[in-house]
Amino acid sequence: MQGETPATRTYSPIARALHWVTVAAVFAMIPVGLTMTYRGNVLNIWDGLTNGLYSVHKLTGFLLLWLIAGRLAYRLLHGAPPDEPTLAWWQKAASHLVHWLLYGLLLMVPLLGWIGVSLFPALTIFGLFDLPALAKPDEEAAKRVLDIHGKLALATGALALLHIGAALHHHLILKDGVMRRMLPWLR
Numbered sequence: 428m429q430g431e432t433p434a435t436r437t438y439s440p441i442a443r444a445l446h447w448v449t450v451a452a453v454f455a456m457i458p459v460g461l462t463m464t465y466r467g468n469v470l471n472i473w474d475g476l477t478n479g480l481y482s483v484h485k486l487t488g489f490l491l492l493w494l495i496a497g498r499l500a501y502r503l504l505h506g507a508p509p510d511e512p513t514l515a516w517w518q519k520a521a522s523h524l525v526h527w528l529l530y531g532l533l534l535m536v537p538l539l540g541w542i543g544v545s546l547f548p549a550l551t552i553f554g555l556f557d558l559p560a561l562a563k564p565d566e567e568a569a570k571r572v573l574d575i576h577g578k579l580a581l582a583t584g585a586l587a588l589l590h591i592g593a594a595l596h597h598h599l600i601l602k603d604g605v606m607r608r609m610l611p612w613l614r
Contacts, residue, residue, distance in 0.1 A: 449491070533583065543572040
């Protein structure tokens, strides 16, 4: 846009903070989820470490669900900066598609996890308190829901890596302003 400076095309400090907290949580959740299920379901080790990993995963997922709901509400209320003007129409379309797919997955994955642990039921966190149940116990349904949860979590991670790869491509190869929208101090 004519007369617009790069600083006006950045996400707000609140949007950036919500983004980076989400990144940290998601990239912690995936290895914790893989480790806990490997220990519990493959090795059949149900010790304090495995139970602690499950508690961390459930609590973080529960909090992440509310963080994403708040982040989505903030995005809908405040919008996003205009697209980088150097992008082709298909790049803008792909960017918007990936962002909205990530929002959808970031809501769906923890919600399915919460439904899955409700169905199991395995709602206890560190033996201190229970998450509210969203469904009546049904262990067979829990297995199906948690299987979908795990597959969608991996899909979320893959989509996030694609998103990161595209941002790095724009910054390192194309040298445009795409990454400055989230990291305004970059040059």
